[in-house]
Amino acid sequence: MQHWDRIEAFIEVVRAGTFVAAARRLKVSSSHVSRLVSQLENQLGTTLLYRTTRQIRLTEAGTLYYQHCHHLFDGFREAEAAVKDLQARPSGTLSLTCATTFGERFVAPLVNDFQGRYPQLGVRLHFTNRPVDLIDEGFDIAIRMGHLEDSSLIARRLCERREYVVGSPTYFTRMPQPHSLSELSRHRCLVGSRDHWRFAVEGVRREVRVAGPWEGNSGPALLDAALKGLGLAQLPDYYVDPHLTSGELVSVLDAYRHDDTAVWAVYPRHRHRSPKVHQFVDYLVTHIDGLLPLRR
Structure with missing residues (x-):
């Protein structure tokens, strides 16, 4: 039968660098830690640590054993923390940031419902x-769209999000529907919060810079301009789906649509154990x- 306290003592000695420091972390005596490591070495029939009066270092066997064992205890601690967090009630203030329209329409109602379950929780939207x-601006969670750049954050996929290039039937009575990305330069493109549109060409992401006589940083205003025949717009599905179904808008360049534009909840790694964060996500x-x- 395996003695997990011996393995834990060995792992802590390696991480802390000395038996005294490991004992301090484990809240036991250094002699007890030394005894546990010696018992582990006897059990395995090999020396794991070279000991001197000033330092310790791993033997070849010790290095191999540590590489295979240290993640097990990390997993145990994560599991233990997860169970404790599951039983804990969210508290404090949940600070969340999100793109305006998506946040107002889809995220805010869920934040409000969640606070209804936990009235002791404060929220800041x-x-x-x-x-x-x-981190710099003090938020627990951000809701982000599309390709994620910051790999230092933990990300949970919430849902899919597809973007369509659309125009009204009125607009297409004046201009032919485009069938290639190069034709966009001949169209009136309605520019939203970015001046490039995202596509996929044979599975490879491509960005095309667009320009036109209309610019604005409001999704609803951009949608209204497209509905009134002022030009082409690239908008997410939750804006245009009802209008595509009704025929008020027509989708073009579907062969180049870039579908990998999911919606994500992202948060700093040091907050992933917070009950308010992981329960809300x-x-x-x-x-x-x-x-x-x-x-x-």
């Missing part, structure tokens, strides 16, 4: 279309599909 630095994952329009 901040809707903006600019990039937000979570779980709540989002479970409930957000119920608020989104049916996918075409």
Whole structure:
């Protein structure tokens, strides 16, 4: 039968660098830690650590054993923390930032429902279309769209998000429908919060810079301009799906549509054990599909 306390003592000695420091972490005596490591070495029939009066270092066997064992205890501690967090009630203030329209339509109702379950929890919602630095600006969670750049954050996929290039039937009575990306330069492109549109060409992501006589950083205003025949717009599915179904808008360049533009909940790694963070993200994952329009 394996003695896990011996393995834990060995791992802590390696990480702490001395038996005294490991004993301090484990809240036992250094002699007890030394005895556990010696018992482990006897059990394995090999020396794991070279000991001197000033330092310790791993033997070849010790290095191999540590590489195979240290992640097991990390996993045990993660599991233990997860169970404790599951039983804990969210508290404090949940600070969240999200793009304006998506946040107002789909995220805010779920935040409000979640606070209804946990009235002791405070919430701070901040809707903006600019990039937000979570740590510097003090946010627990950000809802982000599309390709994620910051690998230092933990990300949970919430739902799919597809972008369509659309125009009204009125617009297409004046201009022919484009069938290639190069034709966009001959069209009136309505420019939203970015001046490039994203596509996929034979599975490879491609960005095309666009320009036109209309610019604005409001999704609803951009949609209204497209509906009134002012030009082409690239908009997410939750804006255009009802209008594509009704025929008020026509989707073009579907062969180049870039579909990998999911919606993500992201948060700093040091906050992943917070009950308010992981329970709310779980709540989002479970409930957000119920608020989104049916996918075409």
